[in-house]
Amino acid sequence: MTTPSLQQDQSPTKDLRPGLFIAFEGGDGAGKSTQAARLAESLESLGFAVLRTREPGGTPIGEKLRSLVLDHGHGTIDARTEALMFAASRAAHANQVIRPALARGSVVITDRYIDSSVAYQGAGRDLGTGDVRRLNEWATEGLEPDLTVLLDVHPGEGRDRRTVGNAAEDRLESEPDEFHARIRDAFLEVARAHPDTYLVLPAADPIDVLAARILRRVQDILGSRA
Numbered sequence: 001m002t003t004p005s006l007q008q009d010q011s012p013t014k015d016l017r018p019g020l021f022i023a024f025e026g027g028d029g030a031g032k033s034t035q036a037a038r039l040a041e042s043l044e045s046l047g048f049a050v051l052r053t054r055e056p057g058g059t060p061i062g063e064k065l066r067s068l069v070l071d072h073g074h075g076t077i078d079a080r081t082e083a084l085m086f087a088a089s090r091a092a093h094a095n096q097v098i099r100p101a102l103a104r105g106s107v108v109i110t111d112r113y114i115d116s117s118v119a120y121q122g123a124g125r126d127l128g129t130g131d132v133r134r135l136n137e138w139a140t141e142g143l144e145p146d147l148t149v150l151l152d153v154h155p156g157e158g159r160d161r162r163t164v165g166n167a168a169e170d171r172l173e174s175e176p177d178e179f180h181a182r183i184r185d186a187f188l189e190v191a192r193a194h195p196d197t198y199l200v201l202p203a204a205d206p207i208d209v210l211a212a213r214i215l216r217r218v219q220d221i222l223g224s225r226a
């Protein structure tokens with residue numbers, strides 16, 4: 001099967017990036033990874049080249065930063081240091097992985113991106129959502145997703161889903177529900193301000209229903225570009 005090309009639109013008035021950049025966002029336990037995997041499978045079966053990736057991580061240095069910032073046992077990590085670690089991981093990810101894949105015409109699906117820092121560090125850690133967004137825009141040289149899928153999860157429900165089978169919680173996950181409630185509000189606020197580039201779905205909906213709605217929205221975008 002020939003790979004459908006996303007490279008047809010070279011109009012200077014439109015986005016010059018040939019690929020498609022999709023981010024999954026949401027609180028811990030929202031089911032982002034499941035939906036990212038489902039979308040990647042569907043698009044691959046339609047013949048698209050897909051790169052699935054995640055944050056923090058996605059590059060060797062990003063994966064090292066991931067364990068430094070998420071694992072317990074590295075002593076105190078103050079909020080600004082934490083924000084800079086996520087931003088450093090993201091800079092490497094955007095420049096070394098995401099941009100090159102988009103330039104090749106791939107669909108890039110990332111599990112978390114800038115909005116996670118805006119929500120967790122900006123709102124959760126109270127560093128200010130504007131400052132954290134600006135830091136990350138600098139880190140990524142302004143690389144924004146074409147679509148962000150926000151899986152909206154109630155904090156208590158997210159905790160129940162991520163601790164199934166007594167799975168250990170990382171540094172951020174183990175923060176209290178009140179912290180996770182601030183994060184949820186911050187995600188929803190960003191999404192409300194940008195309805196054209198966000199798809200907000202209740203994380204509690206059945207997996208197949210969510211997967212179908214996400215695929216439909218992505219196909220709409222692909223169709224509008226053809």
Ligand code: TYD
Nearest residue numbers: 028055056086112113116117120121172173
């Ligand atoms: P995630 O990879 O979604 O966790 P898991 O693989 O365990 O499901 O995210 C790890 C944690 O990092 C999560 O609690 C959210 C947090 N995080 C931030 O605080 N800021 C960020 O910028 C990112 C990307 C993640």
